[in-house]
Amino acid sequence: MVWNVATISFRQRIIPDTILGRVNSIYRFFGWGAMPIEALAGGALVSLGQ
Numbered sequence: 600m601v602w603n604v605a606t607i608s609f610r611q612r613i614i615p616d617t618i619l620g621r622v623n624s625i626y627r628f629f630g631w632g633a634m635p636i637e638a639l640a641g642g643a644l645v646s647l648g649q
Contacts, residue, residue: 616621
């Protein structure tokens with residue numbers, strides 16, 4: 600939770616207001632978009648170990 604507050608505050612401070620929405624959407628796309636791929640990879644690793 601502290602990491603999220605720190606990174607969002609930092610981005611809001613350094614990114615110009617005109618492109619802040621785009622930067623946030625890219626950040627969320629890569630942060631949340633990778634979760635299904637990571638879940639599939641983790642499942643594959645677990646099934647290989649059995």
